[in-house]
Amino acid sequence: MNEFKQVDQKIVKELRRMTSDASVIYEDKAALENYSHDEAGGKYYAHMPDVVVKVENADQISKIVKLAKAEHIPVTPRGAGSGLAGADVPLYGGIVLSVEKMNRILEIDKNNLVAVVEPGVVTNDLCKKVADTGLYYAGYPMSVETSFIGGNVATNAGGSKVIKYGNTAHHVLGLDVVLPDGKIVQMGGKRRKDSAGYDLMHLFVGSEGTLGIFTKIYLNLIPLPGKTVDLLAPFKDVGKAISSVGRLITESKVLPAAVEFIDSTSVKLGSKYNNIRIPFQDSAAAYLIIQYEGQSKDEIESVYEKSGKALIDSGAMDVFIADNRTNSEKLWRIRRNWLEGIKAFDPYAPTGDVVVPTDKIPEIMQFIADTSKEYRIEIPVAGHAADGNLHPAPMKPKALPVVEWKDVSEEVLDKIALRAAELGGSVSGEHGIGFIKKELLKKTKNEEYALMKRIKKDIDPQNIMNPGKLF
Numbered sequence: 001m002n003e004f005k006q007v008d009q010k011i012v013k014e015l016r017r018m019t020s021d022a023s024v025i026y027e028d029k030a031a032l033e034n035y036s037h038d039e040a041g042g043k044y045y046a047h048m049p050d051v052v053v054k055v056e057n058a059d060q061i062s063k064i065v066k067l068a069k070a071e072h073i074p075v076t077p078r079g080a081g082s083g084l085a086g087a088d089v090p091l092y093g094g095i096v097l098s099v100e101k102m103n104r105i106l107e108i109d110k111n112n113l114v115a116v117v118e119p120g121v122v123t124n125d126l127c128k129k130v131a132d133t134g135l136y137y138a139g140y141p142m143s144v145e146t147s148f149i150g151g152n153v154a155t156n157a158g159g160s161k162v163i164k165y166g167n168t169a170h171h172v173l174g175l176d177v178v179l180p181d182g183k184i185v186q187m188g189g190k191r192r193k194d195s196a197g198y199d200l201m202h203l204f205v206g207s208e209g210t211l212g213i214f215t216k217i218y219l220n221l222i223p224l225p226g227k228t229v230d231l232l233a234p235f236k237d238v239g240k241a242i243s244s245v246g247r248l249i250t251e252s253k254v255l256p257a258a259v260e261f262i263d264s265t266s267v268k269l270g271s272k273y274n275n276i277r278i279p280f281q282d283s284a285a286a287y288l289i290i291q292y293e294g295q296s297k298d299e300i301e302s303v304y305e306k307s308g309k310a311l312i313d314s315g316a317m318d319v320f321i322a323d324n325r326t327n328s329e330k331l332w333r334i335r336r337n338w339l340e341g342i343k344a345f346d347p348y349a350p351t352g353d354v355v356v357p358t359d360k361i362p363e364i365m366q367f368i369a370d371t372s373k374e375y376r377i378e379i380p381v382a383g384h385a386a387d388g389n390l391h392p393a394p395m396k397p398k399a400l401p402v403v404e405w406k407d408v409s410e411e412v413l414d415k416i417a418l419r420a421a422e423l424g425g426s427v428s429g430e431h432g433i434g435f436i437k438k439e440l441l442k443k444t445k446n447e448e449y450a451l452m453k454r455i456k457k458d459i460d461p462q463n464i465m466n467p468g469k470l471f
Contacts, residue, residue, distance in 0.1 A: 003313040004072055004074050004092050005073050006219060007050035007093070007094060007095065008050045011051075011071060012051055014067060015064065015095070016031075018064060018067070019054070019056070023056070024051060024053050024054075025051065025053075026051045026175075029048075029166075032445070033048065035081070035096045036089065036090070037081070037086075037089055038081045038086060038089060040083055040084050040085055040350065040434065041350055041406070045086045045436065046088055046092070047090055047093070049096040050073075050093045050094055051303055052096045053095060053097055053098065054100060054101050055097055055101065056085055056102060057215070058176060058184055058215035058362035058462070060217060061097065061184070062182045063182070063296055065180065065181075065213070068083075068095055069180065069181060069462060073095055073464075074092040074095070074465075075095045075097055075464075075465055076088055076094065076096045076415070077097050077099065077154070078097065078100075079119065079120065079148035079150045080151055081150045081471045082148075082151065082153065082355065083434065084351055084432075084436055085353075085428045085435075085436050086432045086435045086436045087209065087435075087469055089283050089435065091468035091469075092468060094464075099119045099148065099150055099214075100120050101120060103121050103122070104117070104118045105118075105126060106118065106216070108133055108221075110133060110135065110192065111133065112187055113221040114190045114220065114221060115130060116216060116218050116219075117149050117216070117219065118149075118150075118217075119149060119150025119151075119216075120149075120150060120219060121148060121150075121151075122145070122146070122147070122148060123141070123145075126219075134224050134382075135222065135224055136220055136221060136222050136223065136224045137219060138159075138161055138162040138165035138169065138171065138222060138374075139159075139165065139167070139172075140159055140170045141157040141158060141159035141168075141430065149219070150214050153204075153214060153217055153250075154205075154207065154209055154432075156168050156169050156205050157430050158384065158389060158429060158430030160258040160260055160291075160384055161257050162384060162386075162387045162430075163255065163386035163387050164257045164258070165257075167430065168205065168219060169202055172194065172205055172217065172218070172219060173188050173190060173218040173219065173220050174188030174189040174191075174201065175217055176215045177204055177211075177212040178213045180211070180212065180462065184214075184215065187200055187201035188201045188218060189255070190218060191198060192220075193256065206432070208432050208433065208434065208466065208469050209469070210456055210458050210465055210470055210471075211465065212459075213465075217266070225257070225294075225362045226294060226295040226296065227293070227296070227297065228293050228294075228300075228328070229230070229290075229294075229322070229323045230291050230321075230323075230328045231290040231301070231308065231311070231320065231321060231322070231429055232278065232279070232287060232319070232320040232331055233287065233288045233311045233318070233319050234280035234281075234283075234286075234287050234318065235282035235285060235286050236283070236284060236285055236316060237285055237286070238263065240286070240314060240316075240360065241285075241286040241315075242261065242361040242362050243314065243362065244288070244310070244316065245259055245358060245385050245386055246358070246359075247310050247314050248310045248311060248314070251309070251310040251380070252303055252307045253307055254292060254306075256290050256292055256307075256386065257293045258290065258384075258386070259288060259291075259386035260335050260382070260384060261286065261287070261382060261390070262289070262334065262335055262338065262382040262383075263285050263286050264285050264286065265378055265381075266341070266381065267281050267284070267287060267340070269340075269342055269344070269345055270334035272345075273337065273340065273341035273344045273345075274337060274341065276333065276334060278330070278331070279318065284317060288385060289331050289335055292304060304321055308321070335382060337350055338380075338391075339393065340383045342380055342393050342395065345395075346395045346420055348396040348402060348405055349393045349394065349395045350356075350409050352361070352390075352415050353389070353390075353428050353429055353431035354389070354426070354428070355387070355388050355390070355393070355425045356423045356424065357388055357423070357424050358385070358388045359387065360388070360424060360425065361388055364390065364420055364423060364425075365390075367416065368381060368416055371415060372394075377396070377397055377412070378395045379392050379412070384429075392412075392416055394408075394413065396409070407419070414440060417430050417437065417440050418443065426444070427444055433469070433470050434470075438469070438470055438471060441470060452470065
């Protein structure tokens with residue numbers, strides 16, 4: 001089934017005719033290498049494409065996909081390449097179809113509270129543009145400055161504000177998609193209700209380019225929140241930090257915009273990388289960063305007073321209030337640059353992505369600690385405490401050769417992911433499956449996995465659309 005045709009000069013000539021000479025990269029190894037991997041493991045998981053095509057519109061995509069179907073050539077859609085599961089690695093070579101030129105914000109509709117964008121729009125660019133109109137796009141992930149909207153939708157990305165606003169799927173109102181036969185289909189749009197049959201649109205959200213390629217995305221907008229305040233709470237005990245979250249929400253009677261968790265190892269590495277020190281970093285085992293939104297200063301003060309008391313009563317060593325941009329940025333820089341801070345000291349550290357029910361976080365954290373001792377490695381952890389999504393990042397021992405570390409780190413992350421599933425969670429909360437976690441998907445989804453395969457086979461019977469991912 002996967003005996004694909006290799007791209008040759010004839011195919012390249014056709015691709016250039018459909019787009020332009022400047023849009024096609026072929027026989028330039030240095031340029032092609034940039035499209036051979038994502039951020040999952042760099043050259044660990046790289047595979048060279050035969051050709052890269054930088055498309056500019058839906059018509060070009062449709063023509064290319066029809067050609068690929070006729071010639072039985074695999075097509076790998078690619079966004080920013082910031083993914084962490086290998087979803088845009090061209091495992092079978094073929095055509096990498098990059099949407100980097102499709103970066104227009106087509107419309108900000110203030111009447112319907114909808115943004116219409118192309119898939120190559122940088123998430124942060126959209127957030128800024130929308131904010132300039134007094135509106136807010138709440139679906140962004142932590143990789144806001146690098147990721148594309150198309151990639152966010154393809155992986156159903158999450159982030160720090162899922163507890164209040166939900167993950168990307170909650171904000172997608174419509175999609176224009178090129179299917180594996182080249183047809184262009186519109187699902188949803190500017191409407192917020194549709195009970196006419198199956199919800200096919202959300203089938204494509206999180207499909208990681210295995211069912212089609214997005215050409216236009218309709219996103220929900222809301223009024224811009226007024227004021228924000230951030231709280232920093234250090235704890236001597238990880239369990240107390242996590243168990244405080246429920247009490248925090250109950251006693252403040254306000255849903256936080258974000259509740260982020262970061263452990264002591266992460267803070268120490270992050271403080272060095274960012275040249276920042278935060279309180280108690282030599283004695284705290286874990287920190288929570290909590291953000292609240294409100295319409296007035298009085299409302300914000302009332303919330304953080306109640307929250308501060310709840311945190312102290314739950315075992316926080318202290319509670320620090322960051323009510324201005326400078327202090328808030330110090331807190332968020334360590335969390336936002338968490339992976340960069342780790343990789344500055346260990347470029348071979350991969351990051352995992354698991355999710356558990358929030359009350360199971362202490363159990364999975366203990367399992368991570370036990371695994372750390374078993375393998376005699378450090379495993380820094382950060383995550384979204386309010387929704388149970390954690391990111392362990394095992395660090396390579398200096399004496400262990402890089403070639404051996406790949407297998408060891410995969411084994412460690414697989415063990416953690418399977419334990420998360422046993423606790424009622426999932427092997428991925430927001431990074432997706434790609435090809436790195438496809439065996440874990442098979443082991444943990446059972447009947448759902450069989451249904452997914454049937455859907456894939458029906459929509460893409462030739463398996464040309466991002467083959468080797470999920471299945």
